[in-house]
Amino acid sequence: MGGRFEGSVALVAGGTGGLGRSVSLAFLEEGARVVVTYRSQTEWDALKSAAGANATRLEGHSVDVTDEAAVRQLVEKIFAKHGRLDALVNTVGGYAGGLKLWEMDTKVFEQMLALNLRSGYALSRAAVRAMLKQGRGAIVNVAAKAAFDHAAGAAAYAASKAAAVAMLDSLAADLRGSGVRVNTILPSIIDTEANRKAMPKADFSKWPKPQDIARVILFLCTDEARVIHGAAIPVYGDT
Numbered sequence: 001m002g003g004r005f006e007g008s009v010a011l012v013a014g015g016t017g018g019l020g021r022s023v024s025l026a027f028l029e030e031g032a033r034v035v036v037t038y039r040s041q042t043e044w045d046a047l048k049s050a051a052g053a054n055a056t057r058l059e060g061h062s063v064d065v066t067d068e069a070a071v072r073q074l075v076e077k078i079f080a081k082h083g084r085l086d087a088l089v090n091t092v093g094g095y096a097g098g099l100k101l102w103e104m105d106t107k108v109f110e111q112m113l114a115l116n117l118r119s120g121y122a123l124s125r126a127a128v129r130a131m132l133k134q135g136r137g138a139i140v141n142v143a144a145k146a147a148f149d150h151a152a153g154a155a156a157y158a159a160s161k162a163a164a165v166a167m168l169d170s171l172a173a174d175l176r177g178s179g180v181r182v183n184t185i186l187p188s189i190i191d192t193e194a195n196r197k198a199m200p201k202a203d204f205s206k207w208p209k210p211q212d213i214a215r216v217i218l219f220l221c222t223d224e225a226r227v228i229h230g231a232a233i234p235v236y237g238d239t
């Protein structure tokens with residue numbers, strides 16, 4: 001073993017998902033103890049099996065990360081057990097689109113806000129409090145290119161992602177000088193299984209791989225990225 005995160009503890013929310021899985025596996029490869037939140041038991045079993053021998057440093061909790069109390073309890077549990085939390089990566093999110101603002105169900109609007117904004121709010125609140133006590137930590141929240149590029153039929157999604165960017169930007173200002181760094185990454189279409197199924201005729205080679213995005217996320221969590229704070233970083237390649 002050996003790696004940049006040996007002895008560290010990383011919380012990957014949505015760590016069994018299309019991008020989250022690559023982030024979880026990359027942290028494990030680099031020596032971290034990884035705590036993931038998941039909802040689907042099947043996805044959790046698949047991640048454990050993909051982790052192979054590294055699964056001894058992998059721990060999963062079935063938690064709804066839009067539930068502030070549940071998230072706070074999870075972070076308390078991590079501290080009670082491991083005594084530290086070095087990195088939080090929030091990969092929880094969802095997409096809904098294709099309908100004009102006046103056509104979509106208001107439930108969809110609420111759902112986009114919950115998945116793409118409230119998740120980061122609940123997770124950041126709990127993690128920041130804990131990280132401030134240890135005087136260090138790194139948070140990466142996953143938003144989307146759509147936070148800045150507002151296409152038709154995606155009002156709720158774009159608004160929720162734009163709000164998530166603004167929230168992290170303001171949080172970065174709150175945290176200036178604290179040793180806790182927060183950044184956002186902005187993917188466009190990622191080469192996930194779900195996207196391949198949804199868009200079978202697309203040219204997959206043009207889509208950034210989750211593993212490549214995971215590398216950027218891990219870098220942001222290292223001390224080498226200590227001068228990056230409050231950034232919103234595009235990760236959609238050169239196509």
Ligand SMILES: NC(=O)c1ccc[n+]([C@@H]2O[C@H](COP(=O)([O-])OP(=O)(O)OC[C@H]3O[C@@H](n4cnc5c(N)ncnc54)[C@H](OP(=O)(O)O)[C@@H]3O)[C@@H](O)[C@H]2O)c1
Nearest residue numbers: 014017018019039040064065092093094144187188189190
């Ligand atoms: N995929 C893309 O092309 C793309 C493009 C731009 C931005 N993004 C953003 O990148 C991030 C990751 O995307 P992805 O494609 O990896 O998504 P994904 O495969 O759907 O993964 C999201 C993960 O979050 C979990 N999750 C959803 N709601 C949750 C909740 N309330 N509490 C706890 N966990 C919950 C999901 O669990 P279940 O599977 O059990 O529901 C899943 O494991 C998201 O923020 C997404 O908006 C993705």
